[in-house]
Amino acid sequence: MAARGASISRVLRVIDGRGYKAYRELRGAEERVRGLLIRVVRVQGDPFAPPSVVRIEARPGLPRWALEHPVAAADYIYRRLHQALRRYSARLGEGHSGLLAVPRPGPVMLRRSGAELGRDGLVLRVWAGLPSRRRRVLGDAAEELLLERLPRAVEEALRVDMEGLRRHVEAWRLQEEIRSRLPGMGLVSFVGDGSILPRRCGGCEDPLPGAVPFESPPSLRVEIETSLGPVTGMGVRRGVTVIAGTAFHGKTTLLEAIQSGIYNHVPGDGRERVVTIREAVKVRAEDGRSVECVDISSFIHSLPGGRDTGCFTTRDASGATSMAAAVQEAVEAGARLILVDEDTSATNLLFYDERAEPLIRRKTVTTIAEQAASMAEKGVSLVIVSSGSLPLIASADTVIVMEDYRARDATSEARRLAVGRRSYAAYRPPARRLLAETPRLEKPRLRGSWLVARGLEEPLDLESNEQLVEEGQLHLLVALAGRLDMFRGKLMKEVAESVDDALREGFGRLLGGEPGPGYSEVRGLDLVHMVNRIPGIGVRQERRGKP
Structure with a gap:
């Protein structure tokens, strides 16, 4: 390992031509190149092993309005860096030799270890494949990689398009301001008018070309004032919301947008105005999962043999017990919004058809539909996708019906339909x-x-x-x-x-x-x-x- 502050170029001249493990002497070596401080912090043991890690410290010279939102600004630079490194990465030998890379970013703005912006400036971290041939150090090629190609890629990333940076930061600001206003408005999520919710394909993150823009039902439309102007859209209220409708009309698409709204989306994603409180958790049935001493007694009880469900433990949970555990674990950890899709749920935990009661002498499950109102009273809201279960509809404060990807407020109709069908059971939060x-x-x-x-x-x-x-x-x-x-x-x-x-x-x-x-x-x-x-x-x- 090089002494802290040892010159990268000097170390490379010394180890040139030696066996690959000699690269270890680069660890801790650093060099300043055109205002960038480049330091090797981790060295791979073999050209085919995971690449080395290089840290770059820079003063990006960003305007104050960008520095006030460091996560958004760092996210923007990271995306430019990812593109620039792809251009400057080149095969310089065997294995990963010549690689320069950071992971591909998704459509949301996140803190990433590849780009952290703080009071002391910008820190970038990059994978670098140290060059070799026949497992021998290629000193000149390594110097070109670390002290020529890498600095040029970083400089290119830092030559930001100010208009693009402004759009990026303003998208962040808008979503953060909307999220901060949700609690005071009694909302847990907001779906902005004009949002493009469908994705191009099942595993894609790109918006679907030609998709129907979201339009909020007039009765659910709210206006949120922000420093960037007013924004209108559908407010998802605290309490119990059921999203109903027939298959393939956008129920799950709406729920997926809401669950993704815990993050801020980049301009052009289509969901930049879909914002959800951060404490939202999607739950589902997970047959066969491990559960460790979770209090599911509010949902599951009266088991054969008097088995205790106040500290339920299993290595092979059923659909119902796994989902009950997921709800309780989320609430215990601080979730304030539970998201459920009927398609991935244990339906016997979601609702109970009372018409079958004469056949069933022993009830071992108190369903989410029965406890939903009580959960909301205790500060846990729910958004549930259902094709049209009457017990769930009866439990809802708001019913949204999706038809051809258009939302309709069907709450009044649902209440008339569900007269006398609403059941209530007290929800017990889990033991901590x-x-x-x-x-x-x-x-x-x-x-x-x-x-x-x-x-x-x-x-x-x-x-x-x-x-x-x-x-x-x-x-x-x-x-x-x-x-x-x-x-x-x-x-x-x-x-x-x-x-x-x-x-x-x-x-x-x-x-x-x-x-x-x-x-x-x-x-x-x-x-x-x-x-x-x-x-x-x-x-x-x-x-x-x-x-």
Whole structure:
């Protein structure tokens, strides 16, 4: 390892032609090139191994209006950097030799370890494939890569189009201002008029060309004043909202836009005016998942043999028990909005057809439809997609019917239809749990969308969380899986809050060292989602009534 401050070019001249492992002497070496401080912080052990990591410190010279919104400004620069690095990356030998890259960004503005803008300037982190041939150091090629190509790519990224930057920052500002006004207006989400909600294909993030722009029903239209002018759209009120309608008419598309509204979208995405409170959690049935001492007694009870559901534990949850656990885990961690799609749910947990009651002598499930009103009274709103279940419609404060991708307020019709059908059961929030012990997960890594590690009983599918939108978020969760000890002794809600607080200070604070460029921010709620699904995670309930 080079002494801190050793010159990159000097080290390369010394190790030129030696075996590839000699590149290790670059670690800590740095050089200033045209106002950029370039430092090698991690060195790959082999040309075919994951690339090295280079840190670049810069003074971007951004206007004050951009610096006041550092996440948006850094996101804009990161996107330019991603494009520039693709142009300057070139094969310079074997394996990853000559690579310059950062992960591809998605359509939302996130904190990313590849570009962090703070009081001390801009820090960029880049993957660099150190060049070799026959596993020998190519000093001249490495110098060209690190001190010529890389600086040119960074300079290109920093030559920002001020009008493009302004649009990017204003899109961020608008969404942040809308989100800040939702609670005071009694709303949990907002869907702006003119938004393009459908995507080009099932796995695509691009808007569908020629799609029907969203138009809010007049009775649900609200106007939100912002510093960028008034914005009109559909307000999704606190309480219980059911989105109904026949198949293929836009119910799930609307819900997916709402669930994605926890993030700010980039200009041109079509959903820049779809904004949801950050504490929204999408839940679904997950047959076979692990559940550890979760209080699901408000939903599941009277099981055969008197089995306790106040501290329900299983390695193979059913659809209903897994979904009940997901709701309670989300509420326990601080969720204020639960999102549900009937297509991915355990319908026996969603609603109960009372007409079958003469056949069923023992009721073991109190459904979401029965408890929805009580959940709303306790501060947990719901948005539920249903093709037309009368028990769910009867529980709703607002019913939106989607027809040809157009929303219609059908609340008055629904109330007439559901006269005498509304049932009410008191909802009991879950007992709070402490993260008492954490399994030792050694060498956690991502395989596809699965977390694998020594000490993990079986691979864990991280895409069970439908609100993750970038691979970098999966990588951050994997990295945190190896650092769960730092959350020991915290309540689940405190775990979530500590992640959110740490990320505001940067990825280094959260990860305990210099990160690579491959991480995108997650919410604390997302970490808790993962932790709750780790088999054998050690949790302990607090006694009822304890503060």
